[in-house]
Each structure stands twice: as C-alpha cells, then as structure tokens.
Amino acid sequence: MPTFFSNHISQSTIILDENDSRHAIKSLRLKSKDQINIIDGRGTLYTTEIIDNNPKKTIVTILNKKSFKADIPLQLAFCPTKNNDKNELVVEKAVEIGVTKIFPVFSQNSERRKWNSQRMEKICISALKQSGRYWLPEIHQSCSFTDFITSKHSEKNFIAHCKDAPKKALSNVVDSSKNQLILIGPEGDFTVEEIKLALKNNFCAVDLGNNRLRTETACLVALALMKNT
Amino acid sequence: MPTFFSNHISQSTIILDENDSRHAIKSLRLKSKDQINIIDGRGTLYTTEIIDNNPKKTIVTILNKKSFKADIPLQLAFCPTKNNDKNELVVEKAVEIGVTKIFPVFSQNSERRKWNSQRMEKICISALKQSGRYWLPEIHQSCSFTDFITSKHSEKNFIAHCKDAPKKALSNVVDSSKNQLILIGPEGDFTVEEIKLALKNNFCAVDLGNNRLRTETACLVALALMKNT
Numbered sequence: 001m002p003t004f005f006s007n008h009i010s011q012s013t014i015i016l017d018e019n020d021s022r023h024a025i026k027s028l029r030l031k032s033k034d035q036i037n038i039i040d041g042r043g044t045l046y047t048t049e050i051i052d053n054n055p056k057k058t059i060v061t062i063l064n065k066k067s068f069k070a071d072i073p074l075q076l077a078f079c080p081t082k083n084n085d086k087n088e089l090v091v092e093k094a095v096e097i098g099v100t101k102i103f104p105v106f107s108q109n110s111e112r113r114k115w116n117s118q119r120m121e122k123i124c125i126s127a128l129k130q131s132g133r134y135w136l137p138e139i140h141q142s143c144s145f146t147d148f149i150t151s152k153h154s155e156k157n158f159i160a161h162c163k164d165a166p167k168k169a170l171s172n173v174v175d176s177s178k179n180q181l182i183l184i185g186p187e188g189d190f191t192v193e194e195i196k197l198a199l200k201n202n203f204c205a206v207d208l209g210n211n212r213l214r215t216e217t218a219c220l221v222a223l224a225l226m227k228n229t
Numbered sequence: 230m231p232t233f234f235s236n237h238i239s240q241s242t243i244i245l246d247e248n249d250s251r252h253a254i255k256s257l258r259l260k261s262k263d264q265i266n267i268i269d270g271r272g273t274l275y276t277t278e279i280i281d282n283n284p285k286k287t288i289v290t291i292l293n294k295k296s297f298k299a300d301i302p303l304q305l306a307f308c309p310t311k312n313n314d315k316n317e318l319v320v321e322k323a324v325e326i327g328v329t330k331i332f333p334v335f336s337q338n339s340e341r342r343k344w345n346s347q348r349m350e351k352i353c354i355s356a357l358k359q360s361g362r363y364w365l366p367e368i369h370q371s372c373s374f375t376d377f378i379t380s381k382h383s384e385k386n387f388i389a390h391c392k393d394a395p396k397k398a399l400s401n402v403v404d405s406s407k408n409q410l411i412l413i414g415p416e417g418d419f420t421v422e423e424i425k426l427a428l429k430n431n432f433c434a435v436d437l438g439n440n441r442l443r444t445e446t447a448c449l450v451a452l453a454l455m456k457n458t
Binding site for chain 2: 089093096097098130131132133169170171208209210211212213214217220221224225227228229
C-alpha cells in the first residue's frame with residue numbers, strides 16, 4: 001500500500017496536497033475506495049480510504065490509526081559542502097539511517113554559506129516515507145560555528161576532525177541508547193581554535209578511521225556507527 | 230603535494246598518462262623540478278620530481294619510495310540498482326570507507342543487468358587518491374547470484390535481506406580484524422530461494438536496523454560497521 005505524508009489532518013479526514021494528489025490519482029491511478037497509508041511525521045500512521053479522487057485535492061477518510069514512539073535522538077551537525085548535491089545526499093541518507101535533527105553549521109573554512117531549509121525538508125519527507133519511519137527529523141536553519149558550539153546539545157557530543165591531536169575512535173565511544181550528536185567539518189577541516197572551543201564546550205574529539213573521508217561520507221559513516229553500535 | 234596514480238612505473242622514472250599530465254601541467258600549473266606524489270595502487274607511494282613538464286606526457290624521476298601493507302580484506306557484493314549514478318556512488322564511497330573488492334551480482338529481482346567495470350575502475354582510482362589509501366580495490370566483472378554464492382569467499386560472509394526470518398544484527402557479528410564479505414540485495418530484495426542457497430553456502434543472514442534502507446545506503450552502512458567495529 002503506498003504511503004503519503006500529510007500534516008493537514010482533521011478528526012476524520014485528511015486532504016492530500018496538490019503534488020501528492022496528482023501522484024496518487026494520475027501516476028498510481030488510485031480510485032475512490034482504494035486504501036493508502038498516511039504518516040503525519042509525529043509518530044502516527046493512518047490507514048485511510050479515498051473518498052474523493054480529485055487529482056488536485058484528494059480527500060481520504062481515516063479507517064484506523066497507530067502510534068509509534070519517537071526515536072532516540074541522533075543529531076547531525078555538519079558544514080555544508082560547496083556542491084549542494086552532496087548536501088542533499090547527506091540529508092536523504094541521514095534520514096534513512098535514522099537522524100532526528102540536522103544542523104547546518106558555517107565554520108571558518110566553510111566554502112558554502114547558503115542553506116535552503118525548505119528544499120531540504122522536502123528531501124527529508126521523501127526519505128522518511130521511503131525508510132518506513134514515523135517521526136519527521138527536524139531540519140534547522142544554518143548558524144555560525146560559535147553560536148552552535150556554545151548552545152546546549154545532547155548527552156554525548158562528538159566533533160570529528162583530521163588534525164594531529166588526541167582523539168578517540170568514534171566506534172569506541174558511541175552508545176546508540178543515548179542522545180548523541182556528531183559535528184562534521186568542512187573540506188578544509190575545523191581550525192585549531194574551533195576545535196579548542198568545542199572541547200571547552202563538552203565535545204569529545206573523535207576520528208573515523210585512517211582513511212580521509214569527504215564531508216558527506218564522514219556524515220554517513222558517523223551516523224551508521226552511532227545508530228548501530 | 231598533489232597525488233597521482235600510475236601503473237607505468239620503471240626503475241627510476243614514471244610517465245603520467247595524458248589526463249594526469251594535462252591536469253598536472255595545465256590545471257595545477259606544475260613545472261619542472263616541482264614535486265608530486267604518485268601511488269601505484271599496489272602499496273607504494275613514490276615521492277617524485279618533474280623532469281619533463283610535457284602537458285601530454287609528463288615525466289618524473291623517483292626521489293623516494295615507501296611501502297604500505299595491504300588492508301584487511303573488506304568485500305562488498307551488491308546487486309546494482311537501476312539508476313547507475315547510485316552504483317557509481319556506492320563504488321566511490323565504498324573505496325573511501327575502505328572496501329578491497331567489489332562484486333556486482335545479478336539476482337532474480339535485479340532491475341539492472343549492465344555493469345561497466347572500466348568506468349567503475351576510474352571512479353575507484355579517483356576515490357583512492359582522495360582517501361589517502363595505497364592499495365587499489367579490485368572491481369570484478371558482474372556474475373549471477375548462483376555463480377557468486379557457490380564460489381569461495383572469506384572467513385565471514387554476510388547476506389543482508391528484509392524478509393521476516395532469523396537474522397543477526399550486523400553490528401553484533403562484524404569483526405574488522407577478519408576477512409569479511411557482505412552481500413546486499415536489489416530493491417525487490419532477494420528471493421526466499423536465494424536466501425536459502427546463501428545460508429547453505431556458509432552465509433550468515435543479517436539486518437541493518439529497523440529502517441528500510443535503499444540498496445546504496447545499505448552498502449555504505451554495512452561497510453562502515455564492518456570497517457570500524
């Protein structure tokens with residue numbers, strides 16, 4: 001049964017937005033009385049039946065609903081790369097793996113200073129449906145390294161960098177039962193001052209193995225380890 | 230210092246191919262007496278000096294060489310997805326993470342039956358240079374599921390699938406000190422018969438967590454766990 005996303009949910013009916021209506025009626029050729037799943041991104045899965053197959057504004061009636069508890073927080077903060085396709089890749093794959101919050105952070109060596117939250121939210125919704133999750137991750141607005149690092153975060157905060165300094169292997173310090181956050185740097189890495197500021201603010205310096213990983217690869221490797229070990 | 234790849238290495242000199250020569254001389258504007266690093270993909274790093282800055286056939290002399298031991302085998306077999314960009318992504322990221330062999334496998338539900346090894350080898354070389362590794366992973370020709378599963382592989386063989394059947398969490402059975410292989414299925418998953426055949430051939434069935442991962446995401450999550458835990 002196809003799954004759609006909606007945050008326009010009333011007591012008994014749900015209206016699909018124009019894109020989803022077109023997809024349901026034109027592409028999937030669904031008709032009145034066909035059933036579809038709808039998730040609200042806040043932990044509820046609705047089993048519904050189409051009552052008006054309008055291809056611009058499809059209306060369904062709720063047959064059943066089921067609640068799922070929220071995921072343990074798994075937070076990713078990263079410095080967006082110059083190539084925005086790679087940032088979109090990070091968002092899509094991070095959602096599949098199980099991220100719950102994404103923070104774009106601009107550090108001193110960041111080459112990109114633009115972040116389109118709206119576009120990223122769309123990617124996030126699409127990955128959510130694909131991955132069978134029920135809680136929509138939060139995509140934050142961009143902020144500066146200093147503002148980010150000095151605000152309160154989680155129980156376990158990690159910063160991954162490539163400088164020659166004391167670091168722990170991420171796989172040795174992760175704990176998927178805890179609220180965790182990882183901060184991944186830009187291509188030119190964090191500066192020594194930024195790393196110092198992070199350590200002062202309760203971040204633990206980690207590495208992700210011997211190979212030099214691109215920003216987007218580092219994000220996905222870190223999340224895979226934090227989610228699964 | 231920029232790093233290049235060459236497998237045309239003599240006792241004292243190395244000739245860069247046409248692409249690399251152009252890149253070195255035209256893009257990076259290197260001149261005679263400039264130094265560059267060259268890797269041969271068989272564990273040796275050469276420190277060299279340009280003696281002929283011909284932009285079509287740059288020649289360098291070897292100043293120094295250093296050998297690195299081979300990585301512990303980390304093998305990925307996967308059913309290529311319909312969208313070839315995603316297959317290229319798998320190869321690039323797998324090399325960064327540390328894969329040593331890649332096998333494209335065509336299973337019953339495979340939607341793609343084409344695999345361009347030559348193109349994938351180029352991506353592999355580029356990712357090798359980027360990630361600072363010294364041993365070039367092997368990219369194999371495609372083969373059928375049955376041929377693949379019945380040939381000899383490694384100490385630890387895993388097959389990831391989404392069917393409801395006894396499985397272990399991959400993170401609980403990985404061991405980065407061992408020769409490991411993971412087999413990832415197509416979008417439509419392996420068939421029950423394929424899974425049975427794998428179990429018979431000494432493969433251990435694993436899952437990669439609760440979320441439904443796309444083929445390319447599953448490849449990268451599995452490799453991240455196998456490499457780092």
